[in-house]
Ligand SMILES: Cc1ncc(C[n+]2csc(CCOP(=O)(O)OP(=O)(O)O)c2C)c(N)n1
Ligand code: SF4
């Protein structure tokens with residue numbers, strides 16, 4: 213596919229730092245949308261605030277860049293007002309799970325027909341690297357200078373428990389799988405949640421012994437474990453190391469969805 | 475088709491050098507006028523997409539383009555040219 217068809221090329225190069233994983237997630241999303249064969253007028257991209265939330269500004273379709281944490285609330289409004297629109301939300305880990313946590317939970321509960329893509333860089337990127345609800349235990353950030361002592365949120369576990377119809381996790385290394393997951397989410401009625409772990413070389417990698425962009429990609433590559441394999445290991449009584457990232461499709465079901473024309 | 479890097483977009487992150495099965499991308503050595511060290515292409519005619527896109531009617535491989543965070547990699551149409559032998563290691 214040609215990205216340029218979907219991109220506001222006059223706005224490029226985008227503001228992201230060199231090697232920022234957000235750009236890769238934009239590629240995967242546009243590729244998935246392109247495969248759906250949708251027209252540009254049918255789709256709206258919505259986002260909150262953060263580096264990740266700048267993404268809709270680089271896409272030619274209509275978009276809403278809303279207030280911090282409220283992307284899902286605005287998207288719910290769009291979908292309820294016009295269920296014919298396909299509504300895709302770009303959000304960050306801070307935007308979705310910290311200030312926007314309640315909107316996220318209730319979006320899943322309502323099972324509103326949105327596709328929510330979270331670019332989880334495990335940090336507040338835009339504001340200079342403060343710890344977020346997904347900062348791993350032990351990780352350094354400007355607000356956890358001795359290493360985070362809190363447990364990180366499992367965003368996919370949360371979405372699945374709260375009732376989302378489709379839940380998947382991949383990383384910016386797994387581009388083909390991520391594209392397929394987004395495509396599945398777009399085609400699935402109800403709340404589709406896709407978590408994409410991304411590198412933030414500037415504010416996460418730099419402080420956590422992953423100095424080069426490639427270090428974080430290599431980390432994703434070596435620490436990802438497919439959900440089915442993790443399940444098999446559990447059955448065999450083997451321990452899955454705490455720092456492993458479980459990737460794959462984590463929920464797919466058919467609860468009644470809100471915002472779908474009958 | 476010819477593989478090209480758009481120097482006005484590339485930020486020199488070298489992610490493309492990690493994913494190409496043919497190792498076509500090599501970390502660059504010289505900064506361009508924007509101060510970016512753009513990767514060098516080593517015999518880009520070996521690229522699977524350059525050779526096979528026409529035949530299959532879709533992008534083949536395309537890993538470098540997908541992972542490039544700056545949408546800097548694409549393929550250009552080529553004008554008529556002399557046939558040339560391309561050595562491909564499997
Ligand atoms: C109401 C409000 N509170 C705080 C901020 C400051 N702020 C801007 S971006 C951000 C964090 C964004 O983190 P995340 O969603 O993870 O996005 P990233 O930049 O990491 O992609 C914060 C706290 C704000 N803009 N508005
Ligand atoms: S601060 Fe981090 S998330 Fe923000 S653009 Fe830079 S690398 Fe990307």
Ligand code: SF4
Nearest residue numbers: 484485487488490542
């Ligand atoms: S991945 Fe893209 S931005 Fe990064 S060095 Fe390669 S061409 Fe440049």
Ligand code: SF4
Nearest residue numbers: 494521522535536538
């Ligand atoms: S499409 Fe594949 S083979 Fe061609 S340059 Fe990119 S990564 Fe290499």
Ligand SMILES: [Mg+2]
Nearest residue numbers: 304305335337
């Ligand atoms: Mg973040």
